[in-house]
Each structure stands twice: as structure tokens, then as C-alpha cells.
Amino acid sequence: MVAWVLWLVAAGVLFVIEMFTLTFYLFWLSIGAVAALLVSLIWPEAVLLQVIAGALVTVLLTVFSKPLVARFKNSRGFKDVGTEIIGRQGIVAEPLEPGRYGQVKVGGDTWSAVSGQVLAKDELVRVVSRSSTIIEVERWEGFS
Numbered sequence: 001m002v003a004w005v006l007w008l009v010a011a012g013v014l015f016v017i018e019m020f021t022l023t024f025y026l027f028w029l030s031i032g033a034v035a036a037l038l039v040s041l042i043w044p045e046a047v048l049l050q051v052i053a054g055a056l057v058t059v060l061l062t063v064f065s066k067p068l069v070a071r072f073k074n075s076r077g078f079k080d081v082g083t084e085i086i087g088r089q090g091i092v093a094e095p096l097e098p099g100r101y102g103q104v105k106v107g108g109d110t111w112s113a114v115s116g117q118v119l120a121k122d123e124l125v126r127v128v129s130r131s132s133t134i135i136e137v138e139r140w141e142g143f144s
Contacts, residue, residue, distance in 0.1 A: 002044070003040040003044055003050060004037050004041050007034070007036045007040055007050070007054070008033075008037055011030045011031075011034045014030035014033060018030060021132050021133065023132065024069070028057075028058050028061040029058050032054040032061070035053050035054050035056075035057035036053050036054030086130060087126065087127060088106050088107070088126070089106070089124060089126060089127075090105055090106035090111075090113075090124070090125050090126075090127060090135075090137060091122060091124055091125070092119050092120065092121050092122060092137075093110055093121065095120055095121050096113060096117070096119040096137070097115075098115065098116050098117070098118070099114075100114075101113065101114060101134070102114075102115070104127075104135065104137055106127060106135070111135045112135070113125075113134065113136065113137050114135075114136050115136065115137050115138060117139055123139065124139075125137035125139060125140055126139075126140050
């Protein structure tokens, strides 16, 4: 298989995974893979140069974008959608057991969830924390 096809596949897979994680790290890796793809089109036999170009672009994007992201998050009017879900009520769509993932509906969205308790389907829960696309929940009892 030609090198540029591999870089294109890598960039696409990383980009799709990034859409689920929303961390930007995989997005920068995806752009790095595109840089390697461009180098592979010019020098198809220089695999080491392709890897170095991809790695260099990824590192530069990571280093230089960090202050921009921090400034954006501290700007007036910025709302982190992920923190708004904490404390909200949800309903168990797929049972949860300690150490295993289940699903919880919060508002109109369905989330992958974990819990330290056994929670049955249709039980009311409270969102305790959120990390990327997974929320931690506990039984709603005692909350009002």
C-alpha cells in the first residue's frame, strides 16, 4: 500500500476518534498525519522524513495552541458545556454495575456512564462528574 494512503487513513481515523473525545490532542495528531501525507506525496520513499514532519507539526500545534485554548476558556461568555451537566438529574437507560459501563439519559442526550452503585433501568440518578464522554452518576435519593 502506498504511504500517502496510510497517512490519509491515519488522519481520518484520528479525526473521527477526536470527534468523540473532544480533547484536541487527537486533532493535532490528525493534522500531523496530514503533514506526513503531504511529505509522502513529494518524497514517497522517505518514510523517516514523513514521520519527523508529522511529529514536528503535532508537537508545534500542541505547544502553540495551549495558550490560545487557555485564553479562550478564560474569556468572558465562555461556557463549558461539560460542566453544566454536573448535578443534573438523569434516568438509567442501561443498567449500571460497579466497574462496568451503562447508559444514562440526561436531558435529551444519552451518555456512557459509570457508578459505584448497582443501578437498575429507569432509576433516577444525579450526575457527579464528567470526563470527556463518560459521566459518573449516583442514585438520586436524598437530592431535591
